[in-house]
Amino acid sequence: MHIERTTPDPAALDAVLSDLASWQQDGGPVQLHPGDLGWHMRFGPDAVAGALRIWTVGGTAVAIGFLDEKSLIRMCVTPSANQDEELAEALVRDLEDPDSGVLTGDRVVVEARSGAALRSLLHRRGWVDDDPWTPLVRDLRDPVEVTDLRVEIAGPELIADRVAVQRAAFDNSTFSADRWTVMSQSAAYRHARCLVGYDSQDNAVAAATVWSAGAGRPGLLEPMGVHRDHRGHGHGTAITLAAAAGLRDLGASSATVATPSSNEGAVATYASAGFRPLPAVTDFALTR
Template structure:
């Protein structure tokens, strides 16, 4: 089994509704769009007694998205080991210069990073929807996308984000990765035209599922299609057995926060990445 697939398996086991927002197997699944080698190279794992106790995803050159096994989050020895690795550019986890770490709030690791001079960065808003409750009606036609319609889904995502590089080829690369076995790609249609798209990722029955990404085509905004595709995505996660749907968006993106609220999501307390401008 590859390190990437080992990390996905560990992350699935660590997802629980009573845990703070954290790295999800769907995050690795979405990164898989860059191909198997790039995904493998971006994953970092830490082990103790042969078991994975922490997983990181180097999401770009300067951001480590990171989580720790729930039972080890107050382990001072592990926190020191992780902080040493993250803070030392020579160890190859993060480069020198300004860098960022996303990790669950309330861990010994996060406390230690603050003590070493890391600072809070801009706020993000996590949102959650209990899938045991009644869902709203999307009130729009929804297609589940397979390999033969990858270009449609990729085209909407690309038209939803200014700097998106998502293509049909990258959709296929994503869809052959192990996380996609428990994922769905959907598009919303208006008079046969694809106007919004979403990918949802299950972590297994009874565990929270992730939305990553959701977008509305730039030519079709302001008509409720973001809310509609989000509701459809939540319904797909419920069919996959997920207990809840979760998503995290920059707090500055008021439109996205409003869209998720309109779909029935509840905003949770804001979270912050940690930033280092100088060496620890």
């Protein structure tokens, strides 16, 4: 089997998104999702394409890696290659080799929630557990309960509110109207929605973006946040419920999210919106 590795051209992003979407399965791991690439699209398609590494066999993608940072890659392996030892060996070789152009730095981290053979080989090669993440899933077969929060789908006219909530929810956010526009014009956003929640005084208090991977597949919430001046009033739970309902409208079979286990507020908020926490998962770290 000849395994090739490429960095895709921006024109190939549609195909990458569709491969990644087809690998999302209910009951499978909460893993790299088209929505993760979609949320990164705010930096433009060149940045997303440049951060991708695709492993192919005979022109077909078998593993996709997304460099969240130069020393951190989020991997997704096609379900049909879950037990593929030869692929696992090729992947680990590339992940460990500083000259491969995949990971940069002395301490490197790999998120590998799918690919049993890859996970097992990383363990055997001495990669150690990094910080734990908590995946959470909510089934969407039944309708989602409605709350008092007024929630709007953010089109261009509500972008100032969408951006303001993002910046007030995440300390280091660099989100802007321009970045929203770039993101909303991307192929990924065709299957996404930004939601903004307004309290009874019409303050924009909460926001979320949801990403479908197609009908009958798990969808993703990324990101979700409440304005720091408006926390503790149930808005986190309410916007999360609205996000789950939005994903249901888009045809998703379940709503998924993963958050650092240390983010207790986020884990509590998702649980309070009917998400079931799955056992914590750790990334793999290697000092080389």
